[in-house]
Amino acid sequence: MLFRGFESPSLRHLAPGPGEPQMNAQSQIRVRFAPSPTGHLHVGGARSALFNWLYARNRSGVFVLRIEDTDRERSSEAMVQGILDGMDWLGIEPDEGPFFQSREQKRHAEDAARLLEDGKAYRCYCTTEELQEHRERMSGSGKPGPTCPGGCRSLVMVDDGRPFALRFAVPPGEISWDDLVHGETSFDGDSLEDFIILRSDGTPTYMLSVVSDDAAQRITDVIRGDDHISNTPKQILLYQALGYPVPRFGHMPLILGEDKKRLSKRHGAVSVLQYRDEGFLPGAMFNFLALLGWSPGDDRQQIDSKTLVQEFSLDGIGKAGAVFDRAKLEWLNGLYINELSSHDLEEAVRPGLQAAGLWSDDLRTERKEWFRKLLLLLQPRCRTLQDFPAQAARMLDGCDDFEYEEKAARKHLKGDLLRDNMVELTGRLEIVPNWRQVELEALFRTLAEERDVSAGKLIHPVRLAVTGSGSSPGLFEVLELLGRDRTLARLERLVEFLTKRPAPL
RNA sequence: GACCCCAUCGUCUAGUCUGGCCUAGGACACCACCCUUUCAAGGUGGCGACACGGGUUCAAAUCCCGUUGGGGUCGCCA
Numbered sequence: 229m230l231f232r233g234f235e236s237p238s239l240r241h242l243a244p245g246p247g248e249p250q251m252n253a254q255s256q257i258r259v260r261f262a263p264s265p266t267g268h269l270h271v272g273g274a275r276s277a278l279f280n281w282l283y284a285r286n287r288s289g290v291f292v293l294r295i296e297d298t299d300r301e302r303s304s305e306a307m308v309q310g311i312l313d314g315m316d317w318l319g320i321e322p323d324e325g326p327f328f329q330s331r332e333q334k335r336h337a338e339d340a341a342r343l344l345e346d347g348k349a350y351r352c353y354c355t356t357e358e359l360q361e362h363r364e365r366m367s368g369s370g371k372p373g374p375t376c377p378g379g380c381r382s383l384v385m386v387d388d389g390r391p392f393a394l395r396f397a398v399p400p401g402e403i404s405w406d407d408l409v410h411g412e413t414s415f416d417g418d419s420l421e422d423f424i425i426l427r428s429d430g431t432p433t434y435m436l437s438v439v440s441d442d443a444a445q446r447i448t449d450v451i452r453g454d455d456h457i458s459n460t461p462k463q464i465l466l467y468q469a470l471g472y473p474v475p476r477f478g479h480m481p482l483i484l485g486e487d488k489k490r491l492s493k494r495h496g497a498v499s500v501l502q503y504r505d506e507g508f509l510p511g512a513m514f515n516f517l518a519l520l521g522w523s524p525g526d527d528r529q530q531i532d533s534k535t536l537v538q539e540f541s542l543d544g545i546g547k548a549g550a551v552f553d554r555a556k557l558e559w560l561n562g563l564y565i566n567e568l569s570s571h572d573l574e575e576a577v578r579p580g581l582q583a584a585g586l587w588s589d590d591l592r593t594e595r596k597e598w599f600r601k602l603l604l605l606l607q608p609r610c611r612t613l614q615d616f617p618a619q620a621a622r623m624l625d626g627c628d629d630f631e632y633e634e635k636a637a638r639k640h641l642k643g644d645l646l647r648d649n650m651v652e653l654t655g656r657l658e659i660v661p662n663w664r665q666v667e668l669e670a671l672f673r674t675l676a677e678e679r680d681v682s683a684g685k686l687i688h689p690v691r692l693a694v695t696g697s698g699s700s701p702g703l704f705e706v707l708e709l710l711g712r713d714r715t716l717a718r719l720e721r722l723v724e725f726l727t728k729r730p731a732p733l
Numbered sequence: 734g735a736c737c738c739c740a741u742c743g744u745c746u747a748g749u750c751u752g753g754c755c756u757a758g759g760a761c762a763c764c765a766c767c768c769u770u771u772c773a774a775g776g777u778g779g780c781g782a783c784a785c786g787g788g789u790u791c792a793a794a795u796c797c798c799g800u801u802g803g804g805g806u807c808g809c810c811a
Contacts, residue, residue, distance in 0.1 A: 395809095458805075
């Protein structure tokens with residue numbers, strides 16, 4: 229069921245009311261992944277989700293998915309689906325949710341009202357323009373100064389009908405917490421400004437809604453990106469002001485691009501679904517992401533998700549940002565491709581072949597065994613699923629009218645005797661009794677010996693004739709799979725090419 | 734600029750909490766060689782780091798301070 233929790237009229241009953249202090253310390257771990265659906269599930273978000281998921285699984289906890297869709301203009305249903313698809317692909321399933329933050333606005337507003345009543349928040353009548361002006365004036369002038377130009381905090385609170393936003397009155401003093409990955413972290417309350425919790429249109433801001441929702445959903449551990457560190461003191465203040473138990477916080481380092489800056493679209497592929505489309509296996513991606521910023525403490529590079537769940541611990545999370553290294557991902561993906569069974573490989577590779585127009589259904593009926601052998605040849609040579617169509621094309625498409633790769637042609641299609649050798653070879657191949665790898669190889673080697681040339685002088689030109697390329701799997705395996713007719717046709721084509729071409733050198 | 738976070742090979746990291754076993758280990762990438770009909774895979778080897786400066790200590794990559802460098806955050810976005 230995709231939208232578990234939909235029917236729940238409100239999460240409010242789950243909340244420990246203002247009066248109730250702390251859930252008992254031994255209670256079950258509850259973590260959440262709370263993306264805003266303003267983009268696809270990017271690798272950074274995916275890793276947050278992954279770490280939360282691993283932590284929950286490891287501790288027999290609960291993993292909650294909450295979509296923070298309160299920015300209605302930038303949120304869309306398609307994006308929500310993209311996030312769900314991305315998580316699904318990686319195999320990270322929420323235990324609860326998805327919940328939608330926008331459906332909880334009533335509770336958010338109630339929390340805000342309570343803060344106002346308690347004198348912990350106040351109405352601010354300053355306009356956006358005034359604030360912007362004020363900010364410009366204050367910037368560069370050292371100290372923070374009053375939050376707003378109107379000095380609304382000290383105003384007598386009368387609602388005279390003018391539009392106002394609600395600001396949280398930050399109390400003086402130091403705010404600190406024992407971060408799950410960074411250890412003791414603290415902020416000076418004086419450096420925080422009175423942030424807005426309710427917009428002038430009455431809608432809650434992020435700062436209020438996360439706290440309200442995390443409390444209502446009884447989140448015990450907030451594990452998220454480093455970029456939220458500076459929000460944490462504000463949120464702690466809100467928890468305290470509202471009388472909610474404060475969860476533990478853990479901030480993991482961000483994923484960086486090659487320039488060491490936070491990974492973003494301009495660094496290239498950033499959506500996990502894009503990696504799927506580029507031929508990466510979910511297991512490889514999962515493995516790679518888990519090891520980005522987390523370490524089991526030893527040298528293992530390839531670890532399956534089950535082991536990851538068993539061994540995951542917050543202690544293994546590093547403090548420094550980690551660069552996303554695509555080359556290593558590809559290497560790892562190659563490892564996973566190699567471990568695929570014939571059957572799984574066929575399944576994995578089919579969509580790509582279909583897209584490239586190389587697929588025909590007899591590959592899983594009459595030619596099934598043949599196709600399986602071809603895939604076996606290609607398997608150790610491919611690092612992404614996309615490599616298969618490219619490498620398989622000459623064997624599949626039946627289009628015999630390809631060009632010879634220029635560099636390889638220059639290297640191997642030379643010598644006076646070549647044409648003659650090719651003609652002779654063709655003749656012998658026509659009558660070789662068994663079209664089998666070993667016999668083909670013996671035939672080549674015998675002829676090479678008779679002509680007193682190295683076997684390579686026959687092999688390389690034939691490879692070019694048959695694949696158009698200077699590199700391929702072992703030639704005799706290729707020939708066996710290609711079959712006598714197509715081999716001979718391609719050899720004749722080479723001879724023709726050698727005959728017609730302008731005098732070499 | 735203010736506040737906060739961070740700092741081991743080009744990259745991901747082990748080691749840091751609980752100083753000595755570290756003349757700093759592994760992996761990716763790169764280079765060379767082996768294998769070999771090419772490519773890949775595999776094997777062997779190479780290149781390559783404790784940012785800097787002060788302390789503390791018999792002893793510091795590990796503890797403390799500072800400097801430098803990098804990053805993040807400073808919205809009626811989330």
